[in-house]
Amino acid sequence: MSEETKKRSTLPQEDAALVRAFQAGDKGAFDRLVLKHKDKLFNMCYWFLGDYEDANDLAQETFIKVYRSLKKFRFQSAFSTWLYRIAVNTCKNRLASSEVRHKKKMIWLDNPGDPQGGDPAVAIQDESASPMVELERKEKRMLIRQAIDSLPIEQKTVVTLRDIEGLSYEETSNITGLNLGTVKSRLARARLDLRKKLRRVVENGMHTN
């Protein structure tokens, strides 16, 4: 998947039109907004939380919050910015809860080798790959995820939004409420940290490619 395709393809005008339709009484407009943004939002929640079920839960919770507040949306920012802001805050709150921390610790202790091997979406996508390639991909994926998980939450937020979701610095700044300089510095620190942790994975890939 190229970086270009990762970037949100939806036009802000389309979202605004759907929001206006919802505010005018068209309940179906909300469904269209969900269908349009659900995968991107789900992906962000997944990399933020590192768990498929948690990601599903929080992505749903985010849309429910959106539904309840959409009537009051005043278009002071793009709908997608508002949506991601709600999602990021929801995920941060979840991560801050001791319950999730405990749960994650339990998963790592039970199955430290492959804590996310059972993800249905991944299993479907990897069907065509050979067993060896699939194993390597899974391993790399696991290592990257572990490295991201180990980041402080502030760094994890910016790296998820910028590098995984492909949002611009400005969008990241709007979503997190941080100024641009802070976003840049946090992102640089996060990348430096990740590079140290993933040197073997990244350099191997660099040399093989």
Next chain:
Amino acid sequence: MECTRIKDLLSEYVDGMLDAQTEARVEKHLSTCQGCKEELAGLKALVKELSTLESMEAPKDFLDQVHERMEPRFSLRKVLRMLFVPARIKIPLELATAAAMVVLVLAVFHVQQPKQRMVSGPDVSRELLAIGKSGTARGKATAQKGIVKPEPSLEAVAVQPLDKERAPIELALLLTPEVSGRAYAPSEATDAAPALKKAEGETRVLMDAAPKAKMKMGALQEEKRGAGLQLREMAHLKDETKPALSYVDQTLSKVRNVIELAGGKVVSTQRGAESGHPRSIRAEIPAQHYNAFCEALRKLGQFQSTPPALPETDQEVVQVHIRLVSAK
């Protein structure tokens, strides 16, 4: 030293976020520094790796799950739907339930309020209106209503279930000087007492359970009140037995005494406009004591005509109107 600064800028350089001057400075350094060049390559590889991670997709039924979780938010709508849909069945059902509740509440109210009802009313509305009014005013109102209302035909009497609305039985007591002129002797007036007492006892035992409970309770209430009145009337009688009283007044006292002994009560007394003498008495007598009551009256004076027999109804209280007619 320059390498440290350049490494801090590499993240922005990768993203093309540096201004032209800074970017040129970085590129100049990179062209001469192998270490920073490798650092840049590693950083680019990392960013590429992160940006090409497989996207996780939401479950296929994601939207349905969202709707399912939002549903409790509309619990009020669900309750309304449950209550009123389909309207043609549920609304009549709810109206019937509401009507049943109203009847039930009125029934409970009725049972709990009898102590406040001095006279048992024939229907709920009258009873509700009567609460708070005095028993005397109530009795007068009932009596006046009896006067105003035309005498119902026999058929009407048969149909009418409540005796309060019926016209009183008219009795005319002819007072002769020989009889009425005698000094007041309570023993005479109470000659009929044993018979009355006996009849009263029978009444209490034989009181028909079939009529409505409210009627029974009302009648019992009247009995209680009658007892209270009896004391007051007796006290009143002492005043009326003064020698100065006319024989008509004395007879009136006796008649009252007889009414009380019969378990009845005086509703009103009418006096002549000029003379001030009592002309007639309206009273309520328990139906069971009616005959004994007539017998007791017969000892006080002569009936102008034989007292009519009781109509065969289930009434428990008989309204009587006793006219006192002085013999010329």
